[in-house]
Amino acid sequence: MERPDLKQSLTRLLGPGEPEVGCDACFDYLDRYVELELAGTDADAGVPGLRAHLAGCPACREEYESLRALVGGEQAL
């Protein structure tokens, strides 16, 4: 089987290859996106271009993962 992370490596180098927001818009809409996800609704439709940006920007992805973990953890309490 081919190494599973080749797709990830290509995305890291070539980006998501689809329309995406920039880092500033990502920050502006991140709270909305995370709450839509945690509510089980279609966050990608709610904030177009943000999912693609998270695939292409490691720093924004880290901050997304932190916010999701923090808010998701509180909701689980």
Added chain:
Amino acid sequence: MSAAAATVTVVETAAESPAPLRPVKSLDANSRRWLDELRRPETARQEAIERLHALLLRAAHFEVARRRPGLPHLRGNELEDIALEAADDALVSVLRRLDDFRGDSRFTTWAYKFALYEAAVKLRRREWQGRELPLEPEDWTLFSDTAPTPEREAELRELVGELKRAVGETLTPHQRTVLVAVALNGVPIDVLAERLDTTRGALYKTLHDARTKLRRHLAGRGLAIDPTTEEGT
């Protein structure tokens, strides 16, 4: 990007780009209370500001704890200082941007992101403090493993060869620096932004332009690849 100066910037217009800021929605009771208390006159809002700072410090501690395994050389008091500084800076940003809160999320979720951002940026910068940034040579080891079949291996070799050529020949020196540092050599984009005296948003735009050039180069040679949809790779 700075949390204080974040503005909507669409790198490449999405089919449906995020909607412009809308009127404030009907807020949940807790968010409404936060806003009401933080908008009181200075002397009357002190208690709310202290509660907000505690909330932001909790988020900063959360981020520090998540990253702590990757920062073994930092002592506990250094990490505490970073968390406190992140909470302080986030408090300034939240209060400055209070009118930007539109009720698209709970107030606490909106506020948390400022503290997480400040803590993450400070920790990434601290991690790279005093280190020379690996701007070159290009680290292509991500693509060095063999493929399952000789045919696929040949395809990958051709793809990587074209990518290397395109990085060297089609990108501007600045685009090449940003792409190699961030996308190949793993330098955090905000660390690079600080060293180059620019912003994260500006560097991401450069990275996006470089990626677009590489994709076009591959497509022009019949090597178009879409890692978001390709299966089996």
